[in-house]
Amino acid sequence: MKKLILASVLSFVGLTAMAQDATTTEVDNTVSEVTTVQDFQEINVADLPAAVVEAVQKDYPTATINKAYKNESDQFKLELSLKDGASGTVYADAEGNWIEL
Template sequence: MKKLILSAAIVLGSLSTYAATAPIVSSTIKSVSIQEEYTEVKLEEVPEAIKAALKAAYPSAVLDKAYINANKEYKLDITVGDKKGNLFADANGKWIQK
């Protein structure tokens, strides 16, 4: 009788472990990108402080295009040799890391 009750308990215990469902883990990655809006300005309208800072930091750089945003931050498209890149500066000619 003990064996019958013990075996029934083992069988019922093993069935309940199979009936347990694993919790569903949902991982969602949300990324928000903020794009600042720049408007193109003429190269003549770029402040002299920015032009001087560009010549000091990159003497062989050629300023191709310039853009400005609402915070008076400038985005400069430059060419150094055969490489093209972007630089960011404020109106005083201080470089901004973006």
């Protein structure tokens, strides 16, 4: 008797799953160029304050700033690459002081 009830329930579930209407959904393929990483939003390297650029040139003379990000507290996340192939991320405030995050 238990097997008959179980078989009936499974049959009912299977038939109701197949009876559902196929609906089409419209997909929005809009691509956004804004990148947010840990509350940092990507900015142009040219938009960095002069103090931050000078700090990088002083402390990392062989470094190139690949990407720059800014958060609401005017803190900057910089992705650097060195001429020897090493790369890393540093954080600075608007005055060019290095900070730990």
